[in-house]
Amino acid sequence: MLSGWSRDPPAFTTGTIDIDVCLSRMSESLPVLVERSIQIAWDLLERSGEITDPGDESRFFSEISMTLVRAGEHRQLMLANNAIVSHCVV
Structure with missing residues (x-):
């Protein structure tokens, strides 16, 4: 046990990460992501x-968002930013 901890330390101090927890936060459906x-x-x-x-x-x-999703972009803020930039350019 690490000094100063009365119980097991949080995962970030041990250098481990629960990949299932991380992935579960990113598993929203594509329609929800686009919306x-x-x-x-x-x-x-x-x-x-x-x-x-x-x-x-x-x-x-x-149209912009679906084009990007089909190209493999699944980051919500990148989709939003591209829609904003595309709107401002047109």
Whole structure:
């Protein structure tokens, strides 16, 4: 036992990680991943007054996000950031 610990130390002090716990946090379905990333982009652009046609914007964000997901991108913030950047470029 490490000095100062009254019980077993947390996993981070022993250099081990519970891979099942980490992966379980990242196992959301692709539709949920896309929906959450679109919501992040939408919230930011709506607050800045950039949303002019909600229907077109929604389709545009969906197309951008699905294209990236098909290419293998599954990081929520990367999907949101790419949707924002693509919106600002167009």
